[in-house]
Amino acid sequence: MAIQYMPTLVENHPGLLLRGGTVVDPSQALNRICDVAIRDGSISAVGDGLPDDGCRVFDVSGRYVFPGLVDLHAHICWGFTDIGLVPDDICPSTGVTAIVDAGSSSWPSQDAFRRIVAEPSRTRVFGFSNISSVGIPTAGTPELASLRFVDVDRSVAAVAGNRDLMTGIKIRMGRHLIGDNGIEPMRLAVEAADQANVPVMVHVGNTPCPLAGIMDLLRPGDIITHAYHGHPHGILDDHRAVWEDVIEGRSRGILMDVGHGAGSFSFDVARSAFEQGFFPDAISTDLYTVNVNGPVFDLPTTMSKMLNLGMPLEDIVESTTSIPAAAIGRNELGTLRPGAAADVAVFELEEGDFEFSDSHGNRRRWPRRLTCEMTLLDGEIVYERR
Ligand SMILES: [Zn+2]
Secondary structure (H helix, E strand, C coil): CCCEECCCCCCCCCCEEEEEEEEEEHHHCEEEEEEEEEECCEEEEEECCCCCCCCEEEECCCCEEEECEEEEEECCCECCECCCCCHHHHCHHHCEEEEEEECCCCHHHHHHHHHHHHCCCCCEEEEEEECECCCCCCCCCCCCCCHHHECHHHHHHHHHCCCCCEEEEEEECCHHHHCCCCCHHHHHHHHHHHHHCCCEEEECCCCCCCHHHHHCCCCCCCEEECCCCCCCCCCECCCCCECHHHHHHHHCCCEEECCCCCCCCCHHHHHHHHHCCCCCCECCCCECCCCCCCCCCCHHHHHHHHHHCCCCHHHHHHHCCHHHHHHCCCCCCCCCCCCCECCEEEEEEEEEEEEEECCCCCEEEEEEEEEEEEEEECCEEEEECC
């Protein structure tokens, strides 16, 4: 059912009031029914019985109100890679107000990323710069087959010269992508990230060594993406217990990110890990051209999978708002604190019989699904479900 729109009481008044929704904002330890008021593009108040005050009032009772979602891992370098999606095509209708490209571009393509992708986008766009100058032109390109494609100094300079846009270094550590270079590309990526004072995001799955060997090289705030893949060298041991040294690495502050993708999320791995309380820190899609029509679809579908697999809703919201925002050094995002930009996502938690697929062709029928009803960006309605 669509949201009931109540007519404007005073014409040309910029204020908006979301009345009576269940507001889940982990950045404020908030999970209860209350109102959210928006004025001049910012959150002006969150509380009970806020006055209409001439605002446009939306009755969102029975709905959830979240901070605008932050997708920490996607591919949006359309126009100069084969895998890139257009941010404004995929984000507004899914509650995503900020999206991070995970290494499609690198230092030679930084200006293209800015001009073609970031500047024309209404959605907030950020990026991780690939440690390989090749970037990711196609999903299967072995961008680290030669270390001649790595230039630490230029990688650092590209991040340092584009702080508003570039928020980290990306490396893909799959064996088919790194040739015979072993762990050396990782060492170079961490060195660049260290010098640029940003996190490194590591793509795992078919790595040349166990996950613990990768995590040994990482620092607090660095990110393991594809954490729940079903390939060799994953988070589970032969008895399906989460490796002790993986738990230890995470307790040092290394973030575990979903990065679902076309080949990197297994229901069975996630189920076993969740039963042991090993939930992701960040939930991201790894959306690109070949998975946007399934099995990934979008961030709400990915969140719905986590919900049906047993992750608490409040944790799911934190993993798609304040945690990914902090991971890219943007604590001002992913929150409904008064004064913050009014990036807001209104969701319905639908009940029914829904089918979901993981990246390994496994299907599940589950009873709950999160569906975006409305998205606000800087207080402007950029999507409303009809
Ligand atoms: Zn990716």
